[in-house]
Amino acid sequence: MKPWDTVVIVGVGLVGGxxxxxLRVKKLARxxxxxxxxxxxxxxxxxxxxxxxxxxxxxxxxxxxxxxVVCTPVGRIVDDVRxxxxxxxxxxxxxxxxxxxxxIVAELDGTxxxxxxxxxxHPLAGSEKNGPTAAVRDLFVGRTVxxxxxxxxxxxxxRTIEAFWKQLGARTVRMSADEHDAALAATSHVPHVVASAxxxxxxxxxxxxxAGGWLDTTRIAAADGPLWVQILRDNRRHVTAALDQxxxxxxxxxxxxxxxxxxxxxxxxxxxxxxxxxxTKKR
Amino acid sequence: MKPWDTVVIVGVGLVGGxxxxxLRVKKLARxxxxxxxxxxxxxxxxxxxxxxxxxxxxxxxxxxxxxxVVCTPVGRIVDDVRxxxxxxxxxxxxxxxxxxxxxIVAELDGTxxxxxxxxxxHPLAGSEKNGPTAAVRDLFVGRTVxxxxxxxxxxxxxRTIEAFWKQLGARTVRMSADEHDAALAATSHVPHVVASAxxxxxxxxxxxxxAGGWLDTTRIAAADGPLWVQILRDNRRHVTAALDQxxxxxxxxxxxxxxxxxxxxxxxxxxxxxxxxxxTKKR
Numbered sequence: 001m002k003p004w005d006t007v008v009i010v011g012v013g014l015v016g017g018x019x020x021x022x023l024r025v026k027k028l029a030r031x032x033x034x035x036x037x038x039x040x041x042x043x044x045x046x047x048x049x050x051x052x053x054x055x056x057x058x059x060x061x062x063x064x065x066x067x068x069v070v071c072t073p074v075g076r077i078v079d080d081v082r083x084x085x086x087x088x089x090x091x092x093x094x095x096x097x098x099x100x101x102x103x104i105v106a107e108l109d110g111t112x113x114x115x116x117x118x119x120x121x122h123p124l125a126g127s128e129k130n131g132p133t134a135a136v137r138d139l140f141v142g143r144t145v146x147x148x149x150x151x152x153x154x155x156x157x158x159r160t161i162e163a164f165w166k167q168l169g170a171r172t173v174r175m176s177a178d179e180h181d182a183a184l185a186a187t188s189h190v191p192h193v194v195a196s197a198x199x200x201x202x203x204x205x206x207x208x209x210x211a212g213g214w215l216d217t218t219r220i221a222a223a224d225g226p227l228w229v230q231i232l233r234d235n236r237r238h239v240t241a242a243l244d245q246x247x248x249x250x251x252x253x254x255x256x257x258x259x260x261x262x263x264x265x266x267x268x269x270x271x272x273x274x275x276x277x278x279x280t281k282k283r
Numbered sequence: 284m285k286p287w288d289t290v291v292i293v294g295v296g297l298v299g300g301x302x303x304x305x306l307r308v309k310k311l312a313r314x315x316x317x318x319x320x321x322x323x324x325x326x327x328x329x330x331x332x333x334x335x336x337x338x339x340x341x342x343x344x345x346x347x348x349x350x351x352v353v354c355t356p357v358g359r360i361v362d363d364v365r366x367x368x369x370x371x372x373x374x375x376x377x378x379x380x381x382x383x384x385x386x387i388v389a390e391l392d393g394t395x396x397x398x399x400x401x402x403x404x405h406p407l408a409g410s411e412k413n414g415p416t417a418a419v420r421d422l423f424v425g426r427t428v429x430x431x432x433x434x435x436x437x438x439x440x441x442r443t444i445e446a447f448w449k450q451l452g453a454r455t456v457r458m459s460a461d462e463h464d465a466a467l468a469a470t471s472h473v474p475h476v477v478a479s480a481x482x483x484x485x486x487x488x489x490x491x492x493x494a495g496g497w498l499d500t501t502r503i504a505a506a507d508g509p510l511w512v513q514i515l516r517d518n519r520r521h522v523t524a525a526l527d528q529x530x531x532x533x534x535x536x537x538x539x540x541x542x543x544x545x546x547x548x549x550x551x552x553x554x555x556x557x558x559x560x561x562x563t564k565k566r
Contacts, residue, residue: 124494144492173492183489191500193540194481196555197532198474199562201525206466207562209427209456211407213503214562217474220496221559225552232540232548242484243537247530249480254526257476257515265515269508272479276504279482279490279497 001163004029008065010058010080012036012045014126015097016071017135020045022168025137033061036132045132063087067164070096075230078107081118090115095161097123099184100234101148101177109150117157120148120177122184123170128223141169146184148177185238190246192228193239196221284446287312291348293341293363295319295328297409298380299354300418303328305451308420316344319415328415346370350447353379358513361390364401373398378444380406382467383517384431384460392433400440403431403460405467406453411506424452429467431460468521473529475511476522479504 007023009016012034023029035058036042062068062084070080077098085094094116098104105120112118125143127134145165149158162172175183199218202210232239249268256264290306292299295317306312318341319325345351345367353363360381368377377399381387388403395401408426410417428448432441445455458466482501485493515522532551539547 124492127495143494146492183486183492186485187489187493187497191481191497193536194477194533195496195500196552197536198477198529198555199559200551200555200557201528201532202469202558202562203466204558204561206470207558208565209407209429209466210470210562210565211426212410213478214470214474216502217478217500218555218559218562219499221552221555222563223556225549225556228552229545229548233543233545236540236543240537240541243533243540245484246481247533247537249484250477250526250530250533253476253480254523254530257519257526258523260516260519262512262516265512266508268483269479269504269511272481272483272501272504273506273508275482275485275487275490276501278487279485279493279501280505282491282493 001167003027004164005066006031006033006061006064008033008035008058008061008068008084010035010068010070010084011072011076012041012132012135013071013130014132014134015123015139016069017045017132018125018137018139019069019071019097019168021135021137022140026167028167029067033065034132035061041132045135058083059087062092063089065089065092068092068094070094070098073227073230074098074100074104074234077104081108082112085112085116085118088113088116092116093157093160094118095121095164097121099188099231101146101180103234105148105150105177110152117154119153119158119161121161121165122146122148122180123165124188125170128220130224130227138169140165143170145170145172146180147172147174148180149174150177181235182238182241185235185242186245189231189235189239190242192220192223193232193243194246195219284450286310287447288349289314289316289344289347291316291318291341291344291351291367293318293351293353293367294355295324295415295418296354296413297415297417298406298422299352300328300415301408301420301422302352302354302380302451304418304420305423309450311450312350316348317415318344324415328418341366342370345375346372348372348375351375351377353377353381356510356513357381357383357387357517360387364391365395368395368399368401371396371399375399376440376443377401378404378447380404382471382514383464384429385464386517388431388433388460393435400437402436402441402444404444404448405429405431405463406448407471408453411503413507413510421452423448426453428453428455429463430455430457431463432457433460464518465521465524468518468525469528472514472518472522473525475503475506476515476526477529478502 123145199221290312406428482504
């Protein structure tokens with residue numbers, strides 16, 4: 001695959017910044033233009049070398065792009081894609097990095113100017129850190145990126161978006177936006193809710209008695225709240241369904257503990273252990 | 284503080300083995316005798332250098348000890364302390380490393396032979412790994428050990444047990460056994476239950492879509508189930524109370540997500556973030 005000419009990254013936080021760094025380090029694009037809503041973010045992005053070009057208006061830079069990657073918060077992605085697509089040349093590809101896909105893909109499907117193709121993506125890589133200073137060149141290496149085409153998408157465009165993520169070291173998985181949202185509710189969104197609920201319900205006066213287990217299981221609770229409000233709002237249906245499953249399991253644990261039913265308790269712990277072990281082996 | 288003459292460690296798994304290694308590396312005891320229920324564990328303990336002496340019957344080695352540290356599973360600690368104390372010389376100190384303290388301390392209080400003093404301990408250090416091969420010399424460095432004396436305990440014995448853990452690099456916190464169990468229900472036991480419930484309720488067919496968040500929040504679910512059955516059984520009252528708090532918080536999250544109440548959702552996430560940040564600063 002030949003290098004990209006101009007890749008425009010809208011939103012140079014952890015994910016966008018890491019895309020910029022990866023492109024630059026691996027010499028995958030002649031130009032990587034990073035756009036950020038705040039001058040301070042852009043300055044940090046330039047300092048950390050993930051943007052090669054000076055800040056430009058989205059509408060100006062998008063017109064020069066052959067690939068536009070929208071890495072803004074979930075609630076802004078549809079608007080940012082529309083703004084970019086409105087001025088993009090025919091043939092330009094657009095993707096995103098949003099943690100939810102259903103509404104974004106549905107709202108954009110069939111509504112962009114002719115010749116501009118949007119294919120949704122979600123790289124399963126991130127951390128509780130934010131901003132371009134948290135960007136790392138190998139964020140996507142060995143990670144999974146879910147790509148969510150619809151039937152309308154030209155197969156070549158889908159393959160090119162998949163190739164883009166593979167260039168950054170990721171493997172790709174293709175599924176529908178709804179399948180993605182159902183799966184990620186269980187593997188990412190509900191874990192976030194539960195981590196936050198657990199951290200928040202730990203009495204403040206015993207926090208000095210936390211150790212590795214508590215800290216690991218609450219790490220993601222340190223993430224940016226407003227970003228997660230958008231994700232949880234957008235994936236409400238699947239998140240509440242997945243929460244139901246966790247609550248059902250917690251009730252089973254509670255009953256086993258309360259009734260002193262050691263056999264049931266051991267069985268419940270064993271299921272958790274098996275799933276955890278299986279997940280590790282699938283990586 | 285002068286070195287110990289003979290420290291007998293009953294149960295040379297991760298914790299007991301790490302005590303043996305720590306004593307040996309820092310030359311804190313003339314002899315460290317490790318006892319394990321299975322010959323294979325003892326062999327591993329000897330190979331990993333955490334036991335300096337050949338296996339002996341608990342009853343024989345306890346008679347030579349000036350300190351006995353019982354590191355067996357929670358359900359066995361009371362019996363192992365009684366067996367050791369029955370043959371120990373007057374002046375021998377006994378402690379343990381159990382994750383629960385209420386019933387252990389209550390059952391042993393005032394029931395041991397005259398001159399043998401038991402002071403309960405719980406080092407807040409461990410991992411999802413087991414056995415003497417998982418032992419490390421610095422397991423307790425910078426960690427907290429809760430020491431749970433009762434009013435009957437000679438103050439000097441309590442200070443000596445605290446000094447023992449400090450020799451291994453830990454800091455100590457003194458509280459009642461019941462205070463310990465209430466706190467640890469929230470900081471350790473319920474996190475374990477929730478991690479296991481979450482891992483177990485993740486559908487098997489989406490495990491390949493897990494990433495760092497899911498893996499961190501379920502790490503402890505890989506721990507040994509039977510050990511945790513004993514802990515959860517022993518601390519049933521406080522664990523169910525702490526589970527109630529988590530379930531209450533989850534219901535608040537569920538309502539905020541379901542009602543699209545972004546302000547409530549952001550507030551809930553913020554509380555979790557604050558607790559998480561506060562816990563990190565207290566370390």
